[in-house]
Amino acid sequence: xxxxxxxxxxxxxxxxxxxxxxxxxxxxxxxxxxxxxxxxxxxxxxxxxxxxxxxxxxxxxxxxxxxxxxxxxxxxxxxxxxxxxxx
Numbered sequence: 001x002x003x004x005x006x007x008x009x010x011x012x013x014x015x016x017x018x019x020x021x022x023x024x025x026x027x028x029x030x031x032x033x034x035x036x037x038x039x040x041x042x043x044x045x046x047x048x049x050x051x052x053x054x055x056x057x058x059x060x061x062x063x064x065x066x067x068x069x070x071x072x073x074x075x076x077x078x079x080x081x082x083x084x085x086x087x
Contacts (some may be wrong), residue, residue: 008044012044012046013033014048016047020048021052022052024050031049034048036053038061
C-alpha cells in the first residue's frame with residue numbers, strides 16, 4: 001500500500017513506538033493504524049489513527065490551517081469576553 005515494501009508497516013510501527021505519530025495514544029490494537037501519505041507526492045509519512053488521519057485530511061495538509069488551530073487553542077476568542085473583578 002502506497003509503495004510500502006513488505007515489512008515496512010511493522011518497521012514504521014516500531015519507529016513510532018507502536019503508536020499514532022500524532023496523538024501517541026492509539027496503538028492500533030483494536031483498529032489498525034492508517035498509512036498516512038502526502039496527497040501531492042504520494043510519499044508515505046507515517047502511521048496515524050483514524051481520528052488523527054481525518055484531522056489532517058480535513059485540514060487538507062495546510063500548514064497555515066494548523067498554525068491557526070494552535071493559535072486558537074492558545075488564545076481562544078472567547079477569552080476576550082472574560083471580565084476582570086470590576087466587571
